[in-house]
Amino acid sequence: MSTKSLSEISKDGLWGNNPALVQLLGLCPLLAVTGTVVNALGLALATMLVLVGSNCAVSMVRNYVPDAVRLPAFVMIIASYVTCTELLMQAYTYELYTVLGIFIPLIVTNCVILGRAEAFAAKNPILPAVMDGFMMSLGFMVVLILLGALREIIGQGTLFSNMDLLFGQSAKDWQINIFNDYPNFLFAILPPGAFVGMGLLIAAKNIIDARIKANQDRQKTAAVSGSKRVRVTGKIS
Amino acid sequence: MKFLNISSPHATRAGNTGNVMRRVILATIPGIIALTYFFGPGHLIQIALATCVALVCEAAVLKLRHKPILFNLMDYSAVLTAVLLALSLPPYAPFWVTIVATSFAIIVAKQLYGGLGQNPFNPAMIGFALVLVSFPVAMTTSWSAPSELLENGISFGQALELIFSSRETIDAYTMATPLDVYKHQVGIETANEILANPIFTDTSSPATATGWIWVNLAFLAGGLFMLFKGLFTWHIPVSLLGTMGLLSLFIGWDSDQYVPLSLHMLAGATMLGAFFIATDPVTASTTPLGKIIYGGGIGILIYVIRTWGSYPDAVAFAVLLMNFAAPFIDQYTQPRTYGHKTATRGLAKKD
Numbered sequence A: 001m002s003t004k005s006l007s008e009i010s011k012d013g014l015w016g017n018n019p020a021l022v023q024l025l026g027l028c029p030l031l032a033v034t035g036t037v038v039n040a041l042g043l044a045l046a047t048m049l050v051l052v053g054s055n056c057a058v059s060m061v062r063n064y065v066p067d068a069v070r071l072p073a074f075v076m077i078i079a080s081y082v083t084c085t086e087l088l089m090q091a092y093t094y095e096l097y098t099v100l101g102i103f104i105p106l107i108v109t110n111c112v113i114l115g116r117a118e119a120f121a122a123k124n125p126i127l128p129a130v131m132d133g134f135m136m137s138l139g140f141m142v143v144l145i146l147l148g149a150l151r152e153i154i155g156q157g158t159l160f161s162n163m164d165l166l167f168g169q170s171a172k173d174w175q176i177n178i179f180n181d182y183p184n185f186l187f188a189i190l191p192p193g194a195f196v197g198m199g200l201l202i203a204a205k206n207i208i209d210a211r212i213k214a215n216q217d218r219q220k221t222a223a224v225s226g227s228k229r230v231r232v233t234g235k236i237s
Numbered sequence B: 001m002k003f004l005n006i007s008s009p010h011a012t013r014a015g016n017t018g019n020v021m022r023r024v025i026l027a028t029i030p031g032i033i034a035l036t037y038f039f040g041p042g043h044l045i046q047i048a049l050a051t052c053v054a055l056v057c058e059a060a061v062l063k064l065r066h067k068p069i070l071f072n073l074m075d076y077s078a079v080l081t082a083v084l085l086a087l088s089l090p091p092y093a094p095f096w097v098t099i100v101a102t103s104f105a106i107i108v109a110k111q112l113y114g115g116l117g118q119n120p121f122n123p124a125m126i127g128f129a130l131v132l133v134s135f136p137v138a139m140t141t142s143w144s145a146p147s148e149l150l151e152n153g154i155s156f157g158q159a160l161e162l163i164f165s166s167r168e169t170i171d172a173y174t175m176a177t178p179l180d181v182y183k184h185q186v187g188i189e190t191a192n193e194i195l196a197n198p199i200f201t202d203t204s205s206p207a208t209a210t211g212w213i214w215v216n217l218a219f220l221a222g223g224l225f226m227l228f229k230g231l232f233t234w235h236i237p238v239s240l241l242g243t244m245g246l247l248s249l250f251i252g253w254d255s256d257q258y259v260p261l262s263l264h265m266l267a268g269a270t271m272l273g274a275f276f277i278a279t280d281p282v283t284a285s286t287t288p289l290g291k292i293i294y295g296g297g298i299g300i301l302i303y304v305i306r307t308w309g310s311y312p313d314a315v316a317f318a319v320l321l322m323n324f325a326a327p328f329i330d331q332y333t334q335p336r337t338y339g340h341k342t343a344t345r346g347l348a349k350k351d
Helices: A006-016 A027-032 A037-061 A067-092 A094-103 A105-109 A111-119 A126-156 A169-174 A191-225 B017-027 B029-039 B042-064 B069-073 B077-088 B095-111 B123-134 B136-140 B156-164 B178-185 B191-195 B209-228 B235-250 B261-266 B270-277 B288-308 B315-332
Strands: none
Touching: A006 A126, A027 A094, A027 A105, A027 A126, A027 A191, A037 A067, A037 A094, A037 A105, A037 A111, A037 A126, A067 A094, A067 A105, A067 A111, A094 A105, A105 A111, A111 A126, A126 A191, B017 B029, B017 B077, B017 B209, B029 B042, B029 B077, B029 B209, B042 B069, B042 B077, B042 B095, B042 B156, B077 B095, B077 B123, B077 B270, B095 B123, B123 B136, B123 B315, B178 B191, B178 B261, B209 B261, B209 B270, B235 B261, B235 B270, B235 B288, B261 B270, B270 B288, B270 B315, B288 B315
């Protein structure tokens, strides 16, 4: 059944088919809560928990759920995982839970999760499905943290502020002040800044992809140039 | 005898982009003189700074895009963007505000969309709106008090100091703009009480809020010069000022409750916006009827945001919002072309 190896799954999730940069799924939380690194990390961890769990469960029930009702079944599974995550966050990271607010229940509607359930977990055994969920959410997390860091540095001139919301009191002094007397650049904190930052990240990925492709092409032509000459005109009788 | 036989179009001179841009820059000169006379040399410094930043950014992006650098710099479009942006900014805004606004205008609003002629939004207004939203404190406290209200005016050295280094003495030289003052006092005091504020009438000299009147008249003169030279048609400025005037006559006739017509027309960035910013040929609507709708829309938005919004002036937001609508307006206002019975508008079938 499975056609992809685990390393291919990892590569797809992290780079080639990255949910945020290539599939552009889950943009709503991505743009809304990436004002600081801690918000981004909190949401990414919650999404990871839900995605890995739902991929695992969907993969387990894939042979017993008829096609006609598969979507309601998947959504039920996802919703129950989201409820668990929400209650867990309420119990252990209450301040972060209040900061992220509505975006935690909204993970249910995150297209990445239903998308992976439908496109991958419903067709593959448990181990690849879990791996896919983990790698996809890891790729999502990397983009979220990058965007969060970008917006936090440009918007407030700090990095890792308020990390104690997630890691307890000892993380309070993790904050790095990059500039002194920084006048807050509100544009980067507001949603339009998220759109511009996201566009720049996608552009950066496209540049890197183009570089890689150009390098591969160069190597290919280099290998061909040493080979035998081939007669292309006339006929050999 | 042999006549030179050239087919149409019979252009009398080479109408290149640089010529047009240079003339628009020329037309801002009366306004710049008025601003400098009434509000000190802040605007001159801002224009110089913005121009340098714009040219450097433009050259850098052109280099990255492998485009001819000198050819594109010589069309003066970057300089014009910088000048219009610097004229919109408060004269004593700190230098980093100008740098951020100008570089964003050139790099993101203009070059990332494909350069001159491809940008859907007016780059100068994008830069202005960016800093207006991002740095509210720096943008509202940097408007100069008219020189006449200060004891000895602002010297060039003081202006440089205010912009580039120390902002400790900034409160001594700045005050709110007339639009801002009127808007915030209008519910509390009657019109006569507001107009007794020294910003509107100073008994010793006539040059206070009158400074803004002269600045707007100077921009009006520059705008009429451009209209006379045929750089744009009458539609946009007339419909813009017309709708604004009608609205403030019908809604704001009571100057005890609303900002009066005279202040709407001759304070803030009204004339600069109507003649220099709304008429940008790239981002405005292009059909005759479309231009009237476009200008009217800007007029309505300026009035609405100034009256019920939280910002005292609204030219930038109004222009940007109508820039969004310009392609849509064009789609539905195509004129009838020769040889066709009716105009093809919207999604109608092409015949």
